Amino acid sequence: MPETKVKKEEDFHEWYNEMVELAGLCDKRYPIKGMNVWRPYGWKIMQNIDALIREEMISTGHEEVYFPLLIPESFFKKEEEHIEGFSQEVFWVTHAGDNKLEERWLLRPTSETAMYPIFSLWIRSHSDLPLKVFQIVNTFRYETKQTRAFIRVREIHFFEAHTCHVDFEDAERQIEEYKKVAERFFRKLCIPFIFNKRPDWDKFAGAYYTISIDTLMPSGRTLQLGSIHQYRDNFSRPYNITYEDKEGRHRYCHQTTYGMSERILGALVGLHGDNRGLVLPPIISPIKVVVVPIIFKGKEKEIVERCREISNRINQAGIKSVVDEREETPGSKFYDWELKGVPIRLEIGPRELENNTVVIARRDTGERKEVRIDDVVDEIGKTFESIDQHLYQKAKEFMDSHIVRVDNLEEARRYKGFIVEIPWCGRKECAMKMEEELDVKTLGEPLERNVEPNKLCPVCMERAKTIIRLAKSY
Amino acid sequence: MPETKVKKEEDFHEWYNEMVELAGLCDKRYPIKGMNVWRPYGWKIMQNIDALIREEMISTGHEEVYFPLLIPESFFKKEEEHIEGFSQEVFWVTHAGDNKLEERWLLRPTSETAMYPIFSLWIRSHSDLPLKVFQIVNTFRYETKQTRAFIRVREIHFFEAHTCHVDFEDAERQIEEYKKVAERFFRKLCIPFIFNKRPDWDKFAGAYYTISIDTLMPSGRTLQLGSIHQYRDNFSRPYNITYEDKEGRHRYCHQTTYGMSERILGALVGLHGDNRGLVLPPIISPIKVVVVPIIFKGKEKEIVERCREISNRINQAGIKSVVDEREETPGSKFYDWELKGVPIRLEIGPRELENNTVVIARRDTGERKEVRIDDVVDEIGKTFESIDQHLYQKAKEFMDSHIVRVDNLEEARRYKGFIVEIPWCGRKECAMKMEEELDVKTLGEPLERNVEPNKLCPVCMERAKTIIRLAKSY
Numbered sequence: 001m002p003e004t005k006v007k008k009e010e011d012f013h014e015w016y017n018e019m020v021e022l023a024g025l026c027d028k029r030y031p032i033k034g035m036n037v038w039r040p041y042g043w044k045i046m047q048n049i050d051a052l053i054r055e056e057m058i059s060t061g062h063e064e065v066y067f068p069l070l071i072p073e074s075f076f077k078k079e080e081e082h083i084e085g086f087s088q089e090v091f092w093v094t095h096a097g098d099n100k101l102e103e104r105w106l107l108r109p110t111s112e113t114a115m116y117p118i119f120s121l122w123i124r125s126h127s128d129l130p131l132k133v134f135q136i137v138n139t140f141r142y143e144t145k146q147t148r149a150f151i152r153v154r155e156i157h158f159f160e161a162h163t164c165h166v167d168f169e170d171a172e173r174q175i176e177e178y179k180k181v182a183e184r185f186f187r188k189l190c191i192p193f194i195f196n197k198r199p200d201w202d203k204f205a206g207a208y209y210t211i212s213i214d215t216l217m218p219s220g221r222t223l224q225l226g227s228i229h230q231y232r233d234n235f236s237r238p239y240n241i242t243y244e245d246k247e248g249r250h251r252y253c254h255q256t257t258y259g260m261s262e263r264i265l266g267a268l269v270g271l272h273g274d275n276r277g278l279v280l281p282p283i284i285s286p287i288k289v290v291v292v293p294i295i296f297k298g299k300e301k302e303i304v305e306r307c308r309e310i311s312n313r314i315n316q317a318g319i320k321s322v323v324d325e326r327e328e329t330p331g332s333k334f335y336d337w338e339l340k341g342v343p344i345r346l347e348i349g350p351r352e353l354e355n356n357t358v359v360i361a362r363r364d365t366g367e368r369k370e371v372r373i374d375d376v377v378d379e380i381g382k383t384f385e386s387i388d389q390h391l392y393q394k395a396k397e398f399m400d401s402h403i404v405r406v407d408n409l410e411e412a413r414r415y416k417g418f419i420v421e422i423p424w425c426g427r428k429e430c431a432m433k434m435e436e437e438l439d440v441k442t443l444g445e446p447l448e449r450n451v452e453p454n455k456l457c458p459v460c461m462e463r464a465k466t467i468i469r470l471a472k473s474y
Numbered sequence: 475m476p477e478t479k480v481k482k483e484e485d486f487h488e489w490y491n492e493m494v495e496l497a498g499l500c501d502k503r504y505p506i507k508g509m510n511v512w513r514p515y516g517w518k519i520m521q522n523i524d525a526l527i528r529e530e531m532i533s534t535g536h537e538e539v540y541f542p543l544l545i546p547e548s549f550f551k552k553e554e555e556h557i558e559g560f561s562q563e564v565f566w567v568t569h570a571g572d573n574k575l576e577e578r579w580l581l582r583p584t585s586e587t588a589m590y591p592i593f594s595l596w597i598r599s600h601s602d603l604p605l606k607v608f609q610i611v612n613t614f615r616y617e618t619k620q621t622r623a624f625i626r627v628r629e630i631h632f633f634e635a636h637t638c639h640v641d642f643e644d645a646e647r648q649i650e651e652y653k654k655v656a657e658r659f660f661r662k663l664c665i666p667f668i669f670n671k672r673p674d675w676d677k678f679a680g681a682y683y684t685i686s687i688d689t690l691m692p693s694g695r696t697l698q699l700g701s702i703h704q705y706r707d708n709f710s711r712p713y714n715i716t717y718e719d720k721e722g723r724h725r726y727c728h729q730t731t732y733g734m735s736e737r738i739l740g741a742l743v744g745l746h747g748d749n750r751g752l753v754l755p756p757i758i759s760p761i762k763v764v765v766v767p768i769i770f771k772g773k774e775k776e777i778v779e780r781c782r783e784i785s786n787r788i789n790q791a792g793i794k795s796v797v798d799e800r801e802e803t804p805g806s807k808f809y810d811w812e813l814k815g816v817p818i819r820l821e822i823g824p825r826e827l828e829n830n831t832v833v834i835a836r837r838d839t840g841e842r843k844e845v846r847i848d849d850v851v852d853e854i855g856k857t858f859e860s861i862d863q864h865l866y867q868k869a870k871e872f873m874d875s876h877i878v879r880v881d882n883l884e885e886a887r888r889y890k891g892f893i894v895e896i897p898w899c900g901r902k903e904c905a906m907k908m909e910e911e912l913d914v915k916t917l918g919e920p921l922e923r924n925v926e927p928n929k930l931c932p933v934c935m936e937r938a939k940t941i942i943r944l945a946k947s948y
Contacts, residue, residue, distance in 0.1 A: 027592060027596075029592065029595060030541075030542055030588075030592065031546055031549065031591070032542060032544055032546060032579065035542035035543075036542070037539065037540070037541050037542065037592055038539055038540035038541075039539060040537035040538060040539055040607070043539055043540050044538070047538075063514035064514060064517055064518070064521075065511065065512055065513060065514055065517055066511070066512035066517050066631075067504075067511050067512075068504055068509035068511065068629050069509075069543075069614075069629060070565075070629070072505055072506060075505065087571065088571035088572065089571060090570070091544075091569070091570050092567065092568065092569040092570070093565050093566065093567050093568075093581070094566065094568045094569065095566040095568065096564070096565050096566070096616040097561065097562040097563060097564065097616050098562065105506065107567070114504075117505070118501060118503065118504065118511055121501075121503055122501075137612075138543055138611075138612070140543075142571050155542050155544070157540075
């Protein structure tokens with residue numbers, strides 16, 4: 001069976017680039033750096049991911065909205081930390097036709113500053129709360145580092161949920177809900193992750209705290225897949241988002257956000273793919289089953305007929321399948337569909353025609369088995385479950401086996417490509433020193449502060465208050 | 475029953491503005507003119523419209539893509555007529571952070587100039603043709619005229635299909651397919667329209683010819699809902715979109731596009747709405763049936779139970795329904811749902827509880843009738859069909875009765891708020907004179923040039939070659 005030119009285990013980044021192109025996910029030849037063309041197959045997978053996000057949002061009482069892309073500079077500049085964090089990263093619209101605009105507008109890097117002045121009009125009383133909305137939109141960040149398809153781009157396909165609450169406690173409950181949403185959502189995609197409470201110097205600009213959702217890519221670098229932010233009343237004060245409580249007092253709302261992006265697709269490619277191509281979890285695969293006629297002379301017509309019959313039967317069970325009737329060899333068809341990551345291939349040749357069977361081949365393990373036609377829909381269902389389990393377990397084992405707890409920098413140095421957990425006193429200087437010494441970045445603290453007693457921060461040698469996670473990251 | 479403050483028949487535009495706000499479609503308080511916030515209900519309806527577009531596109535062999543929003547100035551400036559037509563209408567990104575960009579980028583007003591340089595890479599041989607893709611995206615135009623929700627905005631929710639063909643004839647066949655798509659699509663939305671071949675001076679910048687899809691709003695002004703363009707090889711030459719034919723010769727592709735926008739929603743509001751609110755065609759209504767318990771003391775629990783039972787039964791038949799269990803009077807619930815345009819309301823009170831019946835009230839005519847519980851799903855299906863017929867017929871009769879054929883300007887002057895058809899010699903000066911005299915715009919020619927013999931152009935008094943349609947328009 002043909003394989004990719006570059007091996008995943010030898011040069012992950014080259015393999016990733018080849019994959020994104022060969023599988024028809026995106027075209028990087030657009031002349032603006034970091035702005036890629038979504039090809040039909042990539043866009044379809046992303047839409048399927050979006051559909052799962054919508055499902056989670058609707059079931060947790062969020063409503064979908066769409067706010068304008070362009071934000072007036074004066075709107076943007078109301079929350080100081082937010083400006084500081086983003087002002088070097090935004091694109092500015094300054095002219096319309098030949099006219100210079102009276103005020104500059106920026107392309108949203110995220111939508112707090114577009115939404116919050118309007119939230120302040122929408123919310124009057126406690127009965128308007130909680131307000132829970134989300135949108136799935138294009139956002140823009142002026143990345144100066146090396147760009148990478150889906151992982152670091154300048155036009156970002158972005159999901160953002162925004163909520164307003166009566167108080168801090170209710171916002172905290174929202175954070176708990178988002179943690180559960182993330183658990184369910186990423187499990188569906190067979191993507192394992194860890195939550196990290198980002199350190200103060202690396203939280204979202206304007207947030208009270210930030211929880212990041214990080215996974216470990218096969219390159220040994222972590223990829224931030226999303227983040228959940230507690231804003232407290234940091235934004236509601238400058239944007240004047242208040243409500244009248246039951247006693248008639250005016251109070252500021254407390255807010256949270258939850259964001260994710262097309263990086264999810266990057267993680268799917270990187271975590272599950274192999275040297276034959278993508279391996280898609282059945283739930284988001286645009287085509288779930290491909291039926292390939294194995295044609296020998298004399299039986300062409302019957303075999304193709306049988307393939308269509310089976311495909312219809314599968315489609316009727318609500319499982320999207322196609323018959324590959326192109327005039328190529330079966331081998332070259334196998335190659336194409338493996339590249340696309342279609343979870344199940346059915347093969348029907350003269351033998352299967354005669355025996356009233358089909359061969360089921362699964363994309364993840366390559367296993368093949370013959371089943372009776374009458375069992376095919378059942379078998380497909382079971383195989384999907386098994387693929388889902390297998391993809392998740394494999395990725396989870398990889399991640400779990402690459403998280404290691406150490407006591408000092410010496411030890412930490414031995415674990416290249418790992419997420420290292422190390423005792424920490426809580427001071428920025430010490431974390432910075434560790435980052436420098438180990439050439440890694442701070443992911444943050446685990447949500448449960450489970451440092452063992454009597455551990456010392458390996459930099460200042462004072463008593464550790466917590467552990468900190470460090471890793472190379474995208 | 476309460477009605478809107480402003481009557482549709484008295485002041486259409488005020489009524490329209492009130493409607494858009496009261497029904498929760500959009501919020502116009504965003505501080506950039508012509509950039510509105512899509513509220514959940516409006517966005518949901520638009521998504522349902524988009525789903526119908528996708529259905530048409532997929533069934534005609536188009537693939538969905540997503541091209542970047544930003545277009546480098548040098549890409550944009552390859553087709554001269556296109557630049558001339560658009561350069562006063564585009565927004566320019568000139569800075570990123572504090573840096574001035576080396577080359578300015580514009581926000582797409584439409585995506586020819588983003589897509590075509592990439593098409594030139596995608597297309598190599600005749601076997602790559604036809605190429606048929608579409609996208610649904612935000613586009614931007616610097617409108618200087620008065621803006622109006624959904625009808626004239628600066629950030630436009632936009633659909634655009636782009637195709638490439640081996641020759642002019644194949645592109646012409648594509649145009650015929652698009653005409654059929656438009657017929658089917660707008661019929662589903664109960665929106666009648668006429669095709670007009672735009673005059674040369676008003677075709678899409680760069681097109682060989684443009685067919686517009688125009689409807690007549692109750693204000694007596696036409697609204698362009700979409701357009702279909704034949705580009706011939708006007709773009710493929712500057713963008714070098716060529717293919718190798720069977721004989722190995724390099725030839726330029728011929729291209730077409732089909733575009734529509736959120737104006738469709740504006741037409742739905744304007745054409746079907748009444749003084750109680752929106753009237754939505756069932757096919758795109760986010761909620762298709764609302765069940766209202768008519769509660770009298772003593773039977774509260776049983777009535778609500780019954781409402782839920784019925785609603786479940788309807789949902790199981792694949793029809794989205796909700797029970798309105800709020801603590802409001804039935805009258806105030808009726809008011810809310812009528813405003814939202816929900817096609818069918820079911821009422822269940824003590825009488826219906828006892829008789830095992832429900833009252834079906836239809837939004838369009840206000841008719842109410844009692845039906846047996848066992849018939850409710852069937853009755854809903856029939857009522858949807860009847861609503862669909864009625865909305866279409868009503869709008870079609872209005873449009874048809876406002877198209878009038880006249881011989882001279884004198885006669886034409888009598889038909890304010892009409893689409894006037896008038897004989898025309900074919901010269902721009904004469905059309906301009908008619909526009910000026912009648913204070914209208916040229917819609918274009920009917921696709922069938924059916925001028926009667928011996929008619930004269932009323933301006934130059936020479937023999938008419940065709941008829942021209944004139945109307946006030948948005």
